[in-house]
Amino acid sequence: xxxxxxxxxxxxxxxxxxxxxxxxxxxxxxxxxxxxxxxxxxxxxxxxxxxxxxxxxxxxxxxxxxxxxxxxxxxxxxxxxxxxxxxxxxxxxxxxxxxxxxxxxxxxxxxxxxxxxxx
Numbered sequence: 001x002x003x004x005x006x007x008x009x010x011x012x013x014x015x016x017x018x019x020x021x022x023x024x025x026x027x028x029x030x031x032x033x034x035x036x037x038x039x040x041x042x043x044x045x046x047x048x049x050x051x052x053x054x055x056x057x058x059x060x061x062x063x064x065x066x067x068x069x070x071x072x073x074x075x076x077x078x079x080x081x082x083x084x085x086x087x088x089x090x091x092x093x094x095x096x097x098x099x100x101x102x103x104x105x106x107x108x109x110x111x112x113x114x115x116x117x118x119x
Contacts, residue, residue, distance in 0.1 A: 003032030027080055030072040038068020056119045062099035 007028030042064035109115035
């Protein structure tokens, strides 16, 4: 819910780009809900593979939110994805920065005592 709220604030605060907004409410919902859906699908798969709660699953733990978000975007906002993620370099940056930011946020959460494990 907070992802959608922050996204809507970004939609409202975004300056107009010749009448074409980069973010729309439907894109915001797909990104936020898709990230959670990706995490749920990954967690379901982890349980089927007999991995324990909190056990690290390298790669899947970092990219579940990206795959879920892109799956919903491609399903419900295909035209937006094609129009917005035009240079392949943007996709490469998403794939490089996501695990770095994800790991960094988890380490910070671990250090301040919010998370039990640093992954």
